[in-house]
Amino acid sequence: MTCEKRLLELWRRAKRLLDERLSEVVERLPETEAIDVARYIVAGGKRLRGFTTLLVAEGLGGSWEDAVEAAVAVELVHSASLAIDDVIDGDVTRRGGPAAWLKFGPGRAVMVANLLISYAQKMLLERYGFRAVERSVIAWFDISRGEVRDAYMEEGGEYTEIVRLKTGSLFRLAAELGAVAARAPQSVMRRIGEYGELMGIAYQLADDVVDYLRGERGASISRLLAWLGYPHDVLSTVIAKLREILATIDGIVRDMVAGTFAPLLSSLPRFVVKAMFSEAGVSRLVL
Amino acid sequence: MTCEKRLLELWRRAKRLLDERLSEVVERLPETEAIDVARYIVAGGKRLRGFTTLLVAEGLGGSWEDAVEAAVAVELVHSASLAIDDVIDGDVTRRGGPAAWLKFGPGRAVMVANLLISYAQKMLLERYGFRAVERSVIAWFDISRGEVRDAYMEEGGEYTEIVRLKTGSLFRLAAELGAVAARAPQSVMRRIGEYGELMGIAYQLADDVVDYLRGERGASISRLLAWLGYPHDVLSTVIAKLREILATIDGIVRDMVAGTFAPLLSSLPRFVVKAMFSEAGVSRLVL
Numbered sequence: 001m002t003c004e005k006r007l008l009e010l011w012r013r014a015k016r017l018l019d020e021r022l023s024e025v026v027e028r029l030p031e032t033e034a035i036d037v038a039r040y041i042v043a044g045g046k047r048l049r050g051f052t053t054l055l056v057a058e059g060l061g062g063s064w065e066d067a068v069e070a071a072v073a074v075e076l077v078h079s080a081s082l083a084i085d086d087v088i089d090g091d092v093t094r095r096g097g098p099a100a101w102l103k104f105g106p107g108r109a110v111m112v113a114n115l116l117i118s119y120a121q122k123m124l125l126e127r128y129g130f131r132a133v134e135r136s137v138i139a140w141f142d143i144s145r146g147e148v149r150d151a152y153m154e155e156g157g158e159y160t161e162i163v164r165l166k167t168g169s170l171f172r173l174a175a176e177l178g179a180v181a182a183r184a185p186q187s188v189m190r191r192i193g194e195y196g197e198l199m200g201i202a203y204q205l206a207d208d209v210v211d212y213l214r215g216e217r218g219a220s221i222s223r224l225l226a227w228l229g230y231p232h233d234v235l236s237t238v239i240a241k242l243r244e245i246l247a248t249i250d251g252i253v254r255d256m257v258a259g260t261f262a263p264l265l266s267s268l269p270r271f272v273v274k275a276m277f278s279e280a281g282v283s284r285l286v287l
Numbered sequence: 288m289t290c291e292k293r294l295l296e297l298w299r300r301a302k303r304l305l306d307e308r309l310s311e312v313v314e315r316l317p318e319t320e321a322i323d324v325a326r327y328i329v330a331g332g333k334r335l336r337g338f339t340t341l342l343v344a345e346g347l348g349g350s351w352e353d354a355v356e357a358a359v360a361v362e363l364v365h366s367a368s369l370a371i372d373d374v375i376d377g378d379v380t381r382r383g384g385p386a387a388w389l390k391f392g393p394g395r396a397v398m399v400a401n402l403l404i405s406y407a408q409k410m411l412l413e414r415y416g417f418r419a420v421e422r423s424v425i426a427w428f429d430i431s432r433g434e435v436r437d438a439y440m441e442e443g444g445e446y447t448e449i450v451r452l453k454t455g456s457l458f459r460l461a462a463e464l465g466a467v468a469a470r471a472p473q474s475v476m477r478r479i480g481e482y483g484e485l486m487g488i489a490y491q492l493a494d495d496v497v498d499y500l501r502g503e504r505g506a507s508i509s510r511l512l513a514w515l516g517y518p519h520d521v522l523s524t525v526i527a528k529l530r531e532i533l534a535t536i537d538g539i540v541r542d543m544v545a546g547t548f549a550p551l552l553s554s555l556p557r558f559v560v561k562a563m564f565s566e567a568g569v570s571r572l573v574l
Binding site: 030031033034084087088089090106107108110111112114115117118119121122125129130133134137138140141143144145147148149151152 | 317318320321371374375376377393394395397398399401402404405406408409412416417420421424425427428430431432434435436438439
């Protein structure tokens with residue numbers, strides 16, 4: 001079986017597992033009044049960040065069962081951040097339906113999203129201890145910083161820095177928590193964190209170029225174009241950048257992971273970027 | 288000098304110190320675009336929670352300098368929570384001026400408040416390590432839970448539980464962090480946490496009875512009246528409850544703190560409740 005086919009199969013399995021565990025966590029919320037909103041906020045994601053946590057844990061000698069609560073925590077934070085972002089940006093659709101704030105009001109959306117984020121933090125604390133909480137505190141500070149920069153900076157050459165804060169930091173956390181769940185040493189966790197961050201940057205780059213191709217022209221597109229140097233052919237230029245990033249990631253994996261799992265971790269970032277493109281209807285790209 | 292006079296003097300000093308340090312922290316934010324909003328969000332508080340952290344630290348053998356970053360973190364979280372609450376509840380005034388969301392828009396208010404909360408968490412992590420982060424994660428989960436219950440539950444006998452989650456947990460954290468800063472043993476931290484929680488409950492009770500006296504009749508007033516058993520004279524009934532709580536607190540302090548500092552820690556809850564009453568123009572109450 002090719003790596004890509006194997007990843008697709010694993011991802012489907014991971015998605016089922018994460019959907020199931022996320023539901024269980026939400027239904028167990030002590031604030032039963034908030035369960036409807038919480039269920040809506042967590043529904044419908046691709047679970048690529050949680051999948052990253054599971055695969056990294058397995059690649060470093062742990063099991064999915066070791067890592068599943070970390071993966072669930074990452075997906076909780078991701079879903080909750082999107083719900084808050086939509087309030088901040090006034091976006092009306094999310095994951096193919098109306099944004100949570102449109103259905104339940106901005107107050108309830110923000111309130112339940114904040115509940116989910118602190119719930120995720122508590123899960124990490126209780127299940128994995130200091131290292132997991134430390135990484136998540138740093139990641140959440142970076143995510144908040146990225147959000148502020150993204151919303152406030154109108155133009156400017158900061159494209160990669162904003163993307164690193166906004167998307168790179170959560171993929172970094174996803175990978176780091178996989179290492180924590182597998183009880184990997186600190187040096188391995190740091191290196192796999194870089195792997196995750198680069199994957200996040202590649203993912204966001206794909207996301208932004210899709211927006212560009214659809215005709216969007218907001219501040220982040222301006223930043224993207226400025227960073228690329230206003231090329232004639234934006235898509236080809238982005239694909240060249242993506243190939244560069246993916247080659248760097250390959251180098252990290254080769255350095256780090258031995259055995260039969262290395263090809264899967266090496267293929268994962270490519271898989272994640274393609275999942276982004278194919279969700280947007282842009283397929284048949286050779287990366 | 289009476290205890291009360293001494294506390295007033297210490298509180299003025301603490302307020303100056305905390306105002307100064309909060310300003311420094313805000314001006315150092317790496318997201319310079321957010322500084323205006325952040326400055327507005329943190330301005331104008333009584334700093335009673337941060338004062339609690341400083342006094343507890345000193346009472347347990349530490350110094351204000353050991354504890355000041357913890358006190359600042361508690362005040363950052365408190366101010367940020369208020370800014371988010373105002374968005375959720377649609378409240379238009381705060382600390383004698385327009386709410387942050389009215390001045391800067393709800394999106395920016397929520398975004399910068401979340402930035403301040405994660406910044407506070409990172410300060411605690413870097414300065415005090417695991418114990419401080421652990422306590423704050425648990426407190427922030429409880430605060431989020433309290434907010435959801437407060438906003439969703441229309442009536443019901445849950446008054447003390449909601450108050451414990453909503454206000455008790457942050458005062459508890461304020462006291463616990465004072466113990467952490469003074470490197471007190473775990474058992475002392477737990478006991479001083481109970482002291483803080485009871486102080487928070489007394490504070491909220493005072494806050495709610497002031498709202499009642501002003502003619503407000505929202506869900507939390509209904510819960511308060513139900514809990515009190517719909518008495519003829521609400522103020523006297525609340526004062527009797529406050530006296531009970533303050534007596535329990537006295538017992539905890541007598542058990543725990545020896546030496547010249549005990550009377551100050553014993554008077555602090557009374558001082559905090561009176562500061563609440565006197566800010567609301569209700570003075571000359573004998574507690």
